[in-house]
Amino acid sequence: MSTEQFFPTVQRLEKLVPELLQVSNNLSPQAKSNCLMLLASGARRWVILRSLYDPDSHFFIEFEAELFNCADWLTKFKQIISNYQSHTLEYWLFADYTGVVKSQFISVLKSRYNLEDNDIQELLSISIFATTxxxxxxxxxxxxxxxxxxxxxKVINEKTNSKKQIHKFRKRSPAAILEILATNQSFDSDVALEIFTNEVSAIAELLLTKINGEQRLFIHHEYVVNEELREASADSADRLKELWKIAPTPPIQITYYSAYLNKTTKYIVYPVCLYYYQRAYYLCAFGQRPQRTEAQPQIGWYNYRLERITRLKTLSWDTANLPFLQSEIINHPENYSPDYIQQELDSAYGFDFYENVGLTLLRFEANFAQCYIDNSFRHPTFEKLDSHKDAIALIKQLELPNQRKLITHINQYPDAAYYTLRYRQNENNVIMRLRAWGPKVEVIFPQQLRQCMKQEIEQTWQLYKDSLD
Structure with missing residues (x-):
């Protein structure tokens, strides 16, 4: 077992105190007081559970004998935590975890039990072991x-004449406890570890769990949105979160400012998910979309920068003249889901997952590739060729019109590192990535991408060709 498997969640306290599930979300003052008492009881049981099954806990207890009673446990518990009665619920639940876990716990409490900030503070300050x-x-x-x-x-005096049965307890197997804990995810679904893409989940436990009382992992979250717009962006995210609780998810109308078109327009879309990408949040949605060219379809997928949505209105599936069919979306959820979007993102490099896919061949300077490229992960489709001969074979296989010229060029760099990459065409993030590698990379094909890089470099050169010394 690991500390990650013992994240304190409201759902787990409910499992330990089933009476909590009977508490109404609209609590009267008396019912609210009872709710806080039940939550405190759940926290006590959670601490006992961790003390018996979580060896990473700082209050883990081991017994030499298989059977033990409450007095045996309490004696050992007092030895480990001499001032156990003075510690609050906040300490017992969150001392081993970072603020992310606590914030999520409080958020779920508020939504499930309609508790106010003062109720939460009262709960967190309860000394749950100041009891008999x-x-x-x-x-x-x-x-x-x-x-x-x-x-x-287990009854230990069955064969005696004593009228009062004496019980002792035995720990269950770790596998049995894991099965119980697994019925609720280690973290609430709103922030489950599955939100972390591109293998970030491998380090998520460091983000959530303290080590010897200290947080050791910090993430600098670079968010380029103007501070004045962040609150509006957060409001839109909250509204979408509530919207996705409705089944089936209804369509929405958004008023959206397109920076590319320098124009504000209303669009009717089917919202699918939110993504944080390249220092901003985006709504991935299907429906009406800004058209950058006349050739682009009016209906399709689009990534809407969240802070540029100035108005969001929930519609009904009965709304007249919807630009898409409910039956198409509801009957084919696999084509309009976050999983579909992630699948498309994995199939080609670039965030605009709805753009056409192209294949590029890249040449890296050998030493640069060895130091910075060869053992790094860029994208599932970013693959190194064994040698320049494989690059030549690929060019021949594709029957490119200028293959003789390309082959002659590649033969000049037999020691270079050659990589292929599937990428989204007309995607600025692709250009930005290539530009960041500077003169250490060359686009061999396609000609369109190579020409685009050439124009970028020429325009940059125009800025710096005159000396300002």
């Missing part, structure tokens, strides 16, 4: 009688 030993015994009994048993309870 009888309460501890009741907690152990409850953990053994839950539908998903956390402990096994």
């Amino acid at each position: 030993e009888r309460t501890f015994r009741n907690q152990f009994t409850q953990l053994a009688t839950l539908k998903n048993q956390i402990l096994e309870r």
